[in-house]
Amino acid sequence: MEKLDVIIVGGGIAGLACAYGLKDEGLNVLVLERGEFSGSKNVTGGRLYLNPLKPIVKDMLQGAPFERKVVRERWTVLGDDSSITFDFTSRRIREEDHSFTVLRARFDRYLSERVEEKGVLVIPKYKVDDVLKNNGKVIGVSVGKENLFANVVVIAEGALGFLSRKLGMRGSLSPREYALGIKEIVELPEEVINERFNVEKDEGVAHLFIGSVTKGLFGGGFLYTNRDSISLGVVVKISAIMSAYPHISSNELMERFKAFYEIKSIIKDGSTVEYSAHIIPEAGYNGVGKLYGDGVLIVGDAAGFSLNMGVTVRGMDFAIASGMLAAETIKEAFSKGDFSEKVLSGYEERLKESFVLKELESFKEMPEFLDNEDIFAYYPGKLTELIGRLTYFGESPKERIWRTLKTWAKEILNRKTMKLLLKARKI
């Protein structure tokens, strides 16, 4: 077989963004996707933030199948048997195209059709087994007994990173550095969702839960409204489920979440139509491996581009941006006719100049800060307890509000809170 210009391993959003960036260059670009179609192996929570992508993506997302525009941000803190919910909306997020919920099987498939229209070949059901090297330079990939050669190989294989680790560009998979996300798609009619969530047509909600949803383990729950379904799930750090062995299992956490009073009524009469799971890189900046080598670039989840900031979790915007920036670098390499590590290092420079590595770096202390079980157990319990005390009227006369607040503050402002606040200055 003749040599290709670019092989992209993985037809998820990072790989497809790279293909999109290369589609008008007259290059011979091949995307290899292991699933039945692009998106068929992908899972998101999830929503996509658009503003950071504006300077990078050009028209790639025009006409993309978004589910709903997020116009309400909800956070629920769950105590053992009580909860408190914040419900935020603003004219800005209602009027701007700030963030949208997506379903990957639809979203990625659409993007793959768009790059195919432009002559990029996306081959499904093709699992790449290995990366071919010659004198330390990546020269292609192997699929079964078949070898395919290219000037540049882009690894967009997703979070498990088998090939990147084979190449020695990523470290081993540590339970402390990855979280498990489990999700159910609960189908509900579009109008029912509008009513239950107090939103207009095409508007939706992003709702995160912290506290007893994970029985105090590092993680949380999420709910995103799609057009005519709800994405409902839990995320829990793998090392955290292991620490609770054998008392807590991941699938029970998911089922238990659905039974919460706070959830039950909003998914009432809905039917589960899909059950999915995926891992999420949680190490942030410190989990980013080597991003380029001779003839090779790594993009998206495979590169570890994902950021848990507690109240927001992001990855898809990083994936799209990194794919696009890889494409820019590849264009430069073709114009110079040089695919060496030296030229491809321009990819990391571009990432450093973009929000991808800038934000990952500025939040690099976040994983360590969040690695504190009090955030997921003690504080959620204390917060709901305070609201419970303030709002409850018993038989005996009500205590003065200031006194209730003072007693509560005295309890909570202890040494471990001080330590946490000191740490918080770094986030």
Added chain:
Amino acid sequence: MNVEEKLAKNIIKSGKVSHIKIRNEICAGCEKRYCMSVCPGNLYKISEETKEVIVEYSGCLECGTCMIACVRGAICWEYPGGEFGVQYRYG
């Protein structure tokens, strides 16, 4: 709704050969069977006959968590070959 019922909602095209292999010689020496509690599909069981850990690979959601949690490295896990495995319609 139990996990089996949820898995039954998925479209899964199962290959004849398992993409998950358990190295029983390593697995047997492990007192903590993390695989059994981390798997979202609840696919790991102890065989009543052999007392060995077995996995019902055909329900696999392909998250890879079992492999990460198996700190002893007894679980050899790879993606199912092209055309096999779970096929998400929503994702």
